[in-house]
Amino acid sequence: MKLYTRWQNSAGERVRIALNLKGLDYDYVSVGSLGAQAYAAINPQGLMPALELDGQVFTQSAAILDLLETRFPERQLLPADPVRRAHAIAFGAIIASEMHALTVNRVRKYLAGHGIDEAGLAQWVQHWQGEGFAALEALLARRAQDWDFCYGEVPGWADLHLAPQVAAARRLGVVLERFPLVVAITERCESLPAFIAARPEAQPDFPKNAG
Ligand SMILES: N[C@@H](CCC(=O)N[C@@H](CS)C(=O)NCC(=O)O)C(=O)O
Structure with missing residues (x-):
């Protein structure tokens, strides 16, 4: 593979x-x-x-x-329970289809090439990321149980979407203090070997001079 x-x-x-x-x-x-x-x-x-x-x-x-x-x-990455499974898929889709898709590098580049200045770009990113994280936080707050990870006691589908998106948001200067559940779950993920080994700095092509 x-x-x-x-x-x-x-x-x-x-x-x-x-x-x-x-x-x-x-x-x-x-x-x-x-x-x-x-x-x-x-x-x-x-x-x-x-x-x-x-x-x-x-x-x-x-x-x-x-x-x-x-x-x-x-x-399994998705919960077996159909209700929890649907919530986990929706959580991932908010990140992949909306937050990431609207703020990914090529979109920012396109906007910059079409007259949007740096302040406008920052506003664009804050808007879409802020709206997305607010929805994620609200979804986490109304879970059936206060699990350690998004939709269970082990990390899965929703968590593997969340941690990279939080890292990207931090890189883009998004303030996450308003989203305590998002931050707490991400920090739990970030201490696990499966997540640590997937981080940019752990990859073989990570540039030696990158921070
Ligand atoms: N919806 C796609 C998004 C893929 C995507 O946008 N990847 C970005 C990096 S995260 C990329 O390839 N960027 C290179 C480019 O835009 O040329 C997926 O989930 O796989």
Whole structure:
């Protein structure tokens, strides 16, 4: 199994955490080591991550996570209970489909190239991240139980979306004090080997001069 990713790739970090939680070995392929054309032949969208499994390439982190969940079911990432499962999927979708999609680097670059200045960009990021984290915090506050992780006593689908998004928000200067449950659960995740090994600084292509 090959994972095409890059050290700083929060969608890829979700998949790295999932692979680690499931205890699956994989080959890390740094997309930077391939030319853009070579990678476009692997993933026509040119985005990371992509997963190669059984001779096929799979793209989009949500689809990759679903594939891993069904193909390697031994350590389930989604709760078995259908209600909790739906909440966990919704939680991940808020992050992947809305918060991340609206503030990802290429969107910020596009806005910057279309007359939005630095203050406007910061406002854009604060708005979408703030709105997203407020929804996540509210969802966590109304859970059926005060679990240690988002939707259970072990980390899973929702948590592997949350931790990379919090890290990205911190990089973008988003203030998270208003979201104590988000922060507490993220800190719990950040102390676990599966999450630590997925962090940007733990990746083989992490630049030596990066902070
Ligand atoms: N919806 C996609 C998002 C993938 C995505 O936007 N990846 C970013 C990095 S986190 C990327 O490849 N950026 C490179 C680029 O925009 O050229 C997924 O969940 O896999």
